[in-house]
Amino acid sequence: MVKPRRRFEQELAELEELILRMGAISEDMLSRMIRALRERNVEFAEDTVRMDDQVDALNLEIETKCIRLIATQQPQARDLRRIIAALKISGDVERIADYAVDICLVVKELADKPLFKPLEDIPRMQELVKKMLHETLDAFVTRDLELVYKMIADDEEVDTLYENLYVELKDFMKQDPSLVDQAVSLILITRYLERIADHVTNIGERVFYVETGELKELHV
């Protein structure tokens, strides 16, 4: 038996694999970023920044492939949703990697002095954000929307951590102006992590769209 559109199916599977590869590099960047911060290791931060080139290249490859599939394969229904989702998701993952780069640049600024407070909530935020990204990309290929709902709940926790840290760091600055430089850097890092989590919720919304055909904001 000749199975119709076998080649097209292969290309869609390959598109998903490229997304996963891009996501895996971004997750790796998030892990390295927190290690660079913990150890205040400039070299490690710079290595992580360089990984962004791979993510950018994959983003272009995915975009090119999506354009080609739309132009030549006349995708309909679920196929169309998968391609549009891949296009949007790759844009979000690219932004996530950019934020990881931004964090590494801040880490470089922090490297010359010991931190005035131990790192607790920032690693917790990083862990949550990385888990959110991993599970949401998993949901993209396993079609398991439960993972998306879990991610939305995690995002709320990230928002809470961000708000608390913001208030806490602001108080430190008020009490001791000599901490302003370091506190601003830490606020920037938490802000970037919070933005990463928002991009992950965008990805979740695309996964939801592929599975249900419904475009809607899942973020509460």
Add this chain to the structure above:
Amino acid sequence: MFQGSSDDRNEVQRWYVSIMEQKNDCKIRIDNLNLHFATNHVLKGINLNITRNLITALIGPSGCGKSTLLKCLNRMNDILSDVRIEGQVLLENQDIYADTVDVSHLRKRVGMVFQRPVAFPISIYENVASAPRVHGVSHKGTLNTIVQASLERVGLWDEVADKLHKSALSLSLGQQQQLCIARVIASEPEVILLDEPCSALDPMSTMKIEELMRQLAKNYTVVIVTHSMQQAARASDYTVFMLGGEIIESGPTAEIFTSPRDTRTEDYITGRFR
């Protein structure tokens, strides 16, 4: 997780690389080909390389010369009167219009499938076996092997294995077209020409034939004429756009359908052609 295996994905990669790199792996080269029907100049200065093991689509509006060009590749135009052909068509560097060429042997090497399935009103088995028989194969066992292998290759074997001796006309149109492709394959060709092979078929049979073409391109060079731009986009690797007997533009299908260079190509593929 994935619907395809990693082998499948490697296959896609290899295929894509082959489109980008095989530009010079030329199976057929057409050099300054001109064709006149009486006083009518139908093909004008055609130059084209057809790449081995890829699918080349000829597209263009009715009367642009795409079917005539296709028929030049196995000298099907010879049978018409008042035809004058100048220029060269080189198959593996040999001019198929040279005096020494045996046209019947040429058509064995360059097989053809037509718009409407031309199943003979004989058994399914005989439809396929007739091709190797013409070329001198008579041993029953060999014929059986060729018939089965050809029907397997077009994905029809499982559907017809228990009714090989029934009339081919009992098959659906889509199956008849698969049968015609099996008959061409039974001659062990190098090139398969398809002249609007799906225009008489329903959408599902069309998709099957397109996937079949993809399978065939692994072993053969495939050239298809189609008036469906969507089909050229979906199923081909290279696209050649013709207008008024000339090639306006040719290139990898993905490029032609995303960034054509000539506005006439763009107008045609976007449906704005006047």
